[in-house]
Amino acid sequence: MNRLNRAQLQALVDEATVDAHDQDEQVMGLHTMIEDNLALPFETTVLGVGVTVDSVDLNDRGDIVAFCSRDRLQQSIPLLDLPLPSPPPQGAEWIEAYRHWASPASD
Numbered sequence: 837m838n839r840l841n842r843a844q845l846q847a848l849v850d851e852a853t854v855d856a857h858d859q860d861e862q863v864m865g866l867h868t869m870i871e872d873n874l875a876l877p878f879e880t881t882v883l884g885v886g887v888t889v890d891s892v893d894l895n896d897r898g899d900i901v902a903f904c905s906r907d908r909l910q911q912s913i914p915l916l917d918l919p920l921p922s923p924p925p926q927g928a929e930w931i932e933a934y935r936h937w938a939s940p941a942s943d
Contacts, residue, residue, distance in 0.1 A: 846936065849866070852869040852930075863898055869933070874928065876890065886906065888905050
């Protein structure tokens with residue numbers, strides 16, 4: 837995946853949130869696009885430990901989280917904090933779009 841510029845990321849955000857009326861609906865739209873497009877499972881490293889990202893979902897606070905596993909252990913990690921492997925999995929541009937949406941505007 838080539839790194840997307842701000843305009844490309846904003847275009848993805850706009851596509852995901854086109855019918856959203858508030859922040860909760862925007863998160864739902866982004867979650868849907870991530871869930872529909874992200875190739876799962878994939879391997880990544882969290883705190884120096886290899887994990888498998890098995891799925892993504894919304895937590896009780898309305899954040900998109902990745903459900904990671906290693907052996908019999910499982911942990912949810914906010915998608916905003918999840919390190920992506922190199923090369924990233926197919927559909928990772930939607931994670932980048934979510935991060936763009938969640939980051940404060942820096943003009």
